[in-house]
Amino acid sequence: MIIQTLLAQQAPVEAIDTPAIDWAILAPLLIMSVGGILMLTFASILKTLSSSVWSIAATMISLATAITVIPLWMRVTDTENSATSTLANAVAFDGFSLFLTVVIALSVALSAMLADGYLKREGLEGPELYVLLMMSAAGGIIMAFANDLIVLFIGLEILSIAVYVLAAMHTRKLESQEAGIKYFVLGAFSSAFFLYGIAMIYGATGSTNLIDIKNFLAATVLDDDALLLAGFALMLVGLAFKVAAVPFHFWTPDVYQGAPSPVVAYMASAVKAAGFAAIIRVFVLTFEQYRTDWQPVVYVLAILSLLVGSFLAIVQTDVKRMLAYSSISHAGFILVGVQAATERGVAAVLFYLAVYSFMVIGSFGVLTVAGGTGDNAHSLDDYKGLSKRSPLLAFALMIFLFSQAGIPLTTGFFAKFGVISAAIDARSFWLAVVAMISAVVGAYLYLRVIVTMFFAEDDDSEEDGADGEATTAEPIDIPLGAGIAIAVCVLVTVVFGVWPGPIDDLAREAIPRLVAESAAVLQIGN
Amino acid sequence: MTNTLLSETLSSTLTLGAADVSFPVLTALIVVPFLGALVIALLPGGDRVELTKQAAVIASVITGALSFWVLWEFNMADDGFQFTESANWVEGFGISWSMGIDGISLFLVVLTGLLFPLAILACDPGHDPKPYYAWILILEAGVMGVFLTLDLFFFFVFFEIVLVPMYFLIGKWGHGNRQYAATKFFLYTMAGSALMLVGILATAFLTASATGNDVTFNLVELAEGQALAQNTARWIFLSFALAFSVKVPLFPVHTWLPDAHTEAPTAGSVILAGVMLKLGTYGFLRFGLYLFPEASVYFAPFMLTLGVIGIIYGAIAATMQKDLKRLVAYSSIAHLGFIVLGTFSLNVEGIEGGLLQMVNHGVSTGALFLLVGMIYERRHTRMIAELSGLQKAAPVMAGVFTVVMLSSIGLPGLNGFVGEFLTLIGAFNAHRWWAIVAAGGVILAALYLLWAFQRVFHGPAEGENLEMPDLKLTEGLVLAPLLFLIVFMGIYPKPVIERMEPAVEALVDHIEDSVPRFREPIANQRTVDDAESHSEDDHGEEDDHGEEDNHSEEGGEE
Amino acid sequence: MEITANWYLILSAALFSIGAIGLLIRRNPLVMFMCVELMLNAVNLSFVAFGDRLGDIAGQVSVFFVLVVAAAEVVVGLALVVAISRRRATTTADDLSVLRG
Amino acid sequence: MVEIAVFAVCAAIILVGAVGVIAARNPVHSALFLIQTLFGMAVVFISLEAHFLAAVQVVVYAGAIVILFLFVIMLLGVDQSENLNIEPIVGQRFIAGVVGVATFALMLVTLTGSEDAITGQPQATGALGDELTDANNVRQLAETLFTDYVFAFEATAILLTIAVVGAVVLAKRTQGEMLPTPRNTLEIREEAYQARIDARAAQLEANAAESAAADSASSTGEADADLVEASGTGDETDGGDA
Missing domain, CATH: 1.20.58 (Methane Monooxygenase Hydroxylase; Chain G, domain 1)
Known part of the structure; x- marks a missing residue:
């Protein structure tokens, strides 16, 4: 009886007019996330499979994601104005989102390759790490595509929550779990700030959609922009946490040190890329009109990150902590490009993120292999004489460190060149000078590691005689997956270091745009 | 004049595809040693020392031969860049692989081509030969690149990249406190050049926004355009000057040099002193004076002062050294002070003298380091106090040492004299008092070198000093070309000078064109006597300039 | 006197600040998570107040997403605490100090 | 007048609850204070015409999330008190105070700067106040959820999957020895x-x-x-x- 009345009531209710979906645009995201879910399903059925299968599958799915981008890229760069949006303008479709999707997907592929040997060595075989990696990457891709602040927030949480778990993944290692909980608490803290900022922006503009916000701000002169500016500040705090910019960096060293090395590789590459995707799309693109309000803040964040990152890195004795601080300083470099708030700056940031991913994954890849069982042997002393124990690893790490230091003929140099060009193009000379000073300070830190790897064993063998050599001469086994990943990173770092043109061209084409479905183009500089 | 230079370069750039299909010899100068390094790295087996050494020698000798071929084919009447090549590299940034050689870089290239084979032949690394030879060849490629490139971006790339091989050469195959020395060397030079990158970018971008053209890093276009505001150009010049001063090194930023020179392996010291220090002085000429003429004139008194301080300080410090190698290192500081003095005299004599001194210093200090290395190999000490009376055991070596040392002192008839003399004339014409003080440095040089020679080779010989073997034939053969150059350039410097002169004159013209009132203060400084004694030269020069100026005006009208 | 949206927003700001302070001074992870909940609730209040003032339902919809995120965070956070307390008797953030440089 | 009274009472409940959460020594008490705050919030939601949310607030937050907290507290037996008089790291409370007060001050300045700080564009469509029935509120919510925010809605699926996987991964019994920590x-x-x-x-x-x-x-x-x-x-x- 009651049911009947209910049914009778429902009859006149008209259907909700759901938005059109351009499925092709969602393809990369769907492959990544559905791939992860499918892997989870198969994992519960096929329990006896070797864990390498999961590594290979994760790599393949990530590469498939990256390959799917190619036809989309051709579509978006085909004509001048083919950027668009879908799903009620919630998903942006432009070169920027595609470029970062590829960066994130490749980071996952490389991290998955690294993880195989690691999981076997630590006795943690299973598909969970790969599933979480891919899910987290799906969050990153959502962030890259986000055209709506709420979507951005959901993407950020997907990305982050998976990484909290990944950081605590090594369940038999206390440091790993501590890293997880520290990252969790501070991450949740920063997410709350970010969300509060979204609320403020919503209050100030009446929408959470970036296109609507930009249109509103372009059409309206706010007599009272306090709410908007408060929103900027809070959102910037949240995002600065995610990309580890000073003074919101203090979780970084602890988390990088404690978390499993392949996960750190992923954190330093993909998480950072996604964080900067958000910063660029929200600030550089949407709030471009208010750039004089947020640029000084980014300027200060950049300077602090550059200096604190490189100076504190020097005093570290743990290589993983050292690289954590150096990643803070790299965040500073990327912020230099963001601060320019020009198309050149965005292109430089994209180039930086792309090549930094390879060098940092390579670095942590070497650390993964060299860390030994328990992933604990990361003090500088443990790296003494690495060039004797494993010349290839030492050589690879040397390339990555030189690249991070910005020595020419590596991608790192051109990346720094790009962001500093952008800064100078935007007339931020002092920022450029500070950046270069921090690069020199950073060089000292990388040299310390290189000295330890290459020169220190000479002293030992001279002082200790045969005894010293016997202990240092144990060769290191490099697992196949890790070997391939490191080799790929070396190749990318060197080849595109000599010939950066192709990546630079792609980064230049990958300009972010805010385009509603069937609407005029809004872009930087309008 | 300036326009012809520009149009020449541009035309050769534009016609690259059609007319300039000849062998890209300058690129080859960089690529050959680099390929040599690759081959060595890929050679099998770590123990076959001979094979790797032979490969290194072959690669460096081919490079040397190419550099001599360039010398042979060089058109000495031409004051612009020759053998130019150009190809786009990163279009988005206006970076191009453009190479060229003129009278200023010619002899530095030849010197590089000559010293590297000698350094490779003369010294064995002792351990890990494969990476050693590979690094040396990469170093050669980098040094060649600095001297040959006409693109600011690539200049910076090569300028930085040479740090890496040298860092490893010092750190891995050096002596004593080598890690400290290597790190210090690396950080000093990198810190210096860090700001230069900002300067380079500022030059390119500010010029682009001033002229409205696309961003370019082409040296010739930037230098001939002179689109920067005066004050901006001065700031940017300072950022370049810091980089070059560290590399030279000039007085307050020199402290890396004694450590690096002393701890480096012999070949490293030879290359460091012979070639790498010239990167700084060459940079001053090519990227300081040429790019920022006005700023160079403005800062000239400052740079001259630093140069003179370097001369005096280097000499005094050298006098106090107990270590023979360190003594030679400090003498380098003094010599490089002379080069800076000549360069910032900003007249033809001074710059020519400085340029000549660059070559001379490369030859004679290179030879000195080789000799010190040979002594160290025999006696395993470089302490002057522990060496005594070597002449009795090794008379030939003592003889060779004498010649090289006298060249370094600047004895008339040997090469050092010509360069120092020209430098002092130039400096005297421009800034008299600095020249007079600098002349004191010559006397000090004689003092410390002769004193050291006396203590090492004369005096009573005891113990191992008595049994020290004399020069071997192979060692003699390595030193022979250097000795030949020392004598030849001392007696007959004309072939060298006449190839430098057009380019140097063009550079001085460029400065005078860009800085209108440049000529006056110098003329005012001269007294009647000076004016008389140099009147002929001056008139000749002025006439030349006048003609060239007319040419350039005509060119402009066309 | 009328209760404007500003009142609700100030209440929300106060709640957010209390949450932030609590998260920074408390050492018990469970209480810290509760502080995160306080902060998220403050944001919810802001969203609803804004939505009310703007006459827009989007403010309320946003609260749904915050709710989902809060639930997911709590699940993972509590799992972390459970995992750690298996190993350690007490769980205060101060005990977690292996990671220092 | 009633409006003011409701607001004042709710604000008091909420703030007292919040202070209680951070001041209580015993985590169980904190959880109970949290429930107090959440109930106060639900009432505020009703006065802001978000009826459905008020219900969800009670059911999901108080009913599920806080219960989960209490469950874990009881499971672990970590209900012992914490001595709050001891400041763990010198200056931490000061920093915490600065952060909190700064945030609050920022918002206060922002919001009290003008009579009505909210500058956003009032929505012409979907005005909330027209027909205030619960059904209407739910319908509006649903419509917006499945049109403008449908992508975010779908994306939360991934979020929940991650939460499940993460909880299982972390909470499953560890096999093998713990690794030695330094x-x-x-x-x-x-x-x-x-x-x-x-x-x-x-x-x-x-x-x-x-x-x-x-x-x-x-x-x-x-x-x-x-x-x-x-x-x-x-x-x-x-x-x-x-």
């Missing part, structure tokens, strides 16, 4: 921490004794100073790298 560092830290707590406790006791017996001050005062000094130096070395 023992010495850990022990040193623990000892330092314990020493610090002891020193503070002793100091507090001394203070209490002092206030109780106000007359005999001189000797205990000296002891106090020593304690403060000792704990102070310990903190400095420990917090040096933070």
Whole structure:
């Protein structure tokens, strides 16, 4: 009886007019996330499979994601104005989102390759790490595509929550779990700030959609922009946490040190890329009109990150902590490009993120292999004489460190060149000078590691005689997956270091745009 | 004049595809040693020392031969860049692989081509030969690149990249406190050049926004355009000057040099002193004076002062050294002070003298380091106090040492004299008092070198000093070309000078064109006597300039 | 006197600040998570107040997403605490100090 | 007038609850205070015409999330009290205060700057106030959820999957031995921490004794100073790298 009345009531209710979906645009995201879910399903059925299968599958799915981008890229760069949006303008479709999707997907592929040997060595075989990696990457891709602040927030949480778990993944290692909980608490803290900022922006503009916000701000002169500016500040705090910019960096060293090395590789590459995707799309693109309000803040964040990152890195004795601080300083470099708030700056940031991913994954890849069982042997002393124990690893790490230091003929140099060009193009000379000073300070830190790897064993063998050599001469086994990943990173770092043109061209084409479905183009500089 | 230079370069750039299909010899100068390094790295087996050494020698000798071929084919009447090549590299940034050689870089290239084979032949690394030879060849490629490139971006790339091989050469195959020395060397030079990158970018971008053209890093276009505001150009010049001063090194930023020179392996010291220090002085000429003429004139008194301080300080410090190698290192500081003095005299004599001194210093200090290395190999000490009376055991070596040392002192008839003399004339014409003080440095040089020679080779010989073997034939053969150059350039410097002169004159013209009132203060400084004694030269020069100026005006009208 | 949206927003700001302070001074992870909940609730209040003032339902919809995120965070956070307390008797953030440089 | 009264009461409930959460020694009490705040929030939602949300607030937050908290507290038996008089890291409370007050001050300045700080564009469509029935509220919510926010809605599926996978991964029984942690560092830290707590406790006791017996001050005062000094130096070395 009651049911009947209910049914009778429902009859006149008209259907909700759901938005059109351009499925092709969602393809990369769907492959990544559905791939992860499918892997989870198969994992519960096929329990006896070797864990390498999961590594290979994760790599393949990530590469498939990256390959799917190619036809989309051709579509978006085909004509001048083919950027668009879908799903009620919630998903942006432009070169920027595609470029970062590829960066994130490749980071996952490389991290998955690294993880195989690691999981076997630590006795943690299973598909969970790969599933979480891919899910987290799906969050990153959502962030890259986000055209709506709420979507951005959901993407950020997907990305982050998976990484909290990944950081605590090594369940038999206390440091790993501590890293997880520290990252969790501070991450949740920063997410709350970010969300509060979204609320403020919503209050100030009446929408959470970036296109609507930009249109509103372009059409309206706010007599009272306090709410908007408060929103900027809070959102910037949240995002600065995610990309580890000073003074919101203090979780970084602890988390990088404690978390499993392949996960750190992923954190330093993909998480950072996604964080900067958000910063660029929200600030550089949407709030471009208010750039004089947020640029000084980014300027200060950049300077602090550059200096604190490189100076504190020097005093570290743990290589993983050292690289954590150096990643803070790299965040500073990327912020230099963001601060320019020009198309050149965005292109430089994209180039930086792309090549930094390879060098940092390579670095942590070497650390993964060299860390030994328990992933604990990361003090500088443990790296003494690495060039004797494993010349290839030492050589690879040397390339990555030189690249991070910005020595020419590596991608790192051109990346720094790009962001500093952008800064100078935007007339931020002092920022450029500070950046270069921090690069020199950073060089000292990388040299310390290189000295330890290459020169220190000479002293030992001279002082200790045969005894010293016997202990240092144990060769290191490099697992196949890790070997391939490191080799790929070396190749990318060197080849595109000599010939950066192709990546630079792609980064230049990958300009972010805010385009509603069937609407005029809004872009930087309008 | 300036326009012809520009149009020449541009035309050769534009016609690259059609007319300039000849062998890209300058690129080859960089690529050959680099390929040599690759081959060595890929050679099998770590123990076959001979094979790797032979490969290194072959690669460096081919490079040397190419550099001599360039010398042979060089058109000495031409004051612009020759053998130019150009190809786009990163279009988005206006970076191009453009190479060229003129009278200023010619002899530095030849010197590089000559010293590297000698350094490779003369010294064995002792351990890990494969990476050693590979690094040396990469170093050669980098040094060649600095001297040959006409693109600011690539200049910076090569300028930085040479740090890496040298860092490893010092750190891995050096002596004593080598890690400290290597790190210090690396950080000093990198810190210096860090700001230069900002300067380079500022030059390119500010010029682009001033002229409205696309961003370019082409040296010739930037230098001939002179689109920067005066004050901006001065700031940017300072950022370049810091980089070059560290590399030279000039007085307050020199402290890396004694450590690096002393701890480096012999070949490293030879290359460091012979070639790498010239990167700084060459940079001053090519990227300081040429790019920022006005700023160079403005800062000239400052740079001259630093140069003179370097001369005096280097000499005094050298006098106090107990270590023979360190003594030679400090003498380098003094010599490089002379080069800076000549360069910032900003007249033809001074710059020519400085340029000549660059070559001379490369030859004679290179030879000195080789000799010190040979002594160290025999006696395993470089302490002057522990060496005594070597002449009795090794008379030939003592003889060779004498010649090289006298060249370094600047004895008339040997090469050092010509360069120092020209430098002092130039400096005297421009800034008299600095020249007079600098002349004191010559006397000090004689003092410390002769004193050291006396203590090492004369005096009573005891113990191992008595049994020290004399020069071997192979060692003699390595030193022979250097000795030949020392004598030849001392007696007959004309072939060298006449190839430098057009380019140097063009550079001085460029400065005078860009800085209108440049000529006056110098003329005012001269007294009647000076004016008389140099009147002929001056008139000749002025006439030349006048003609060239007319040419350039005509060119402009066309 | 009328209760404007500003009142609700100030209440929300106060709640957010209390949450932030609590998260920074408390050492018990469970209480810290509760502080995160306080902060998220403050944001919810802001969203609803804004939505009310703007006459827009989007403010309320946003609260749904915050709710989902809060639930997911709590699940993972509590799992972390459970995992750690298996190993350690007490769980205060101060005990977690292996990671220092 | 009723409106003001409702607001005042709710604000009091919410704020007292919030302060209770962070001030209670026992996590169980904190959880109960949290429920208080959440109920207050639900009432506020009703006064803001978000009826459905008010229901969800009670059901999901108070009913599910806080219960989960309590469940974990009971499961772990970590319901022992925490001595709140001891400041774990010197200056941390100060920093916390600065952060909190700064955030609040920022919002206060923002919001009190003008009569109505909200500058957003009022929506012409979907005005909330037209037909205030619960069904209408739910319908509007649903419509927006499945049109403008459908992508975010779908994306939460991934979020929930991650939460499940993550919880399983973390909470499953560890196989094999725990890896050795760098023992010495850990022990040193623990000892330092314990020493610090002891020193503070002793100091507090001394203070209490002092206030109780106000007359005999001189000797205990000296002891106090020593304690403060000792704990102070310990903190400095420990917090040096933070």
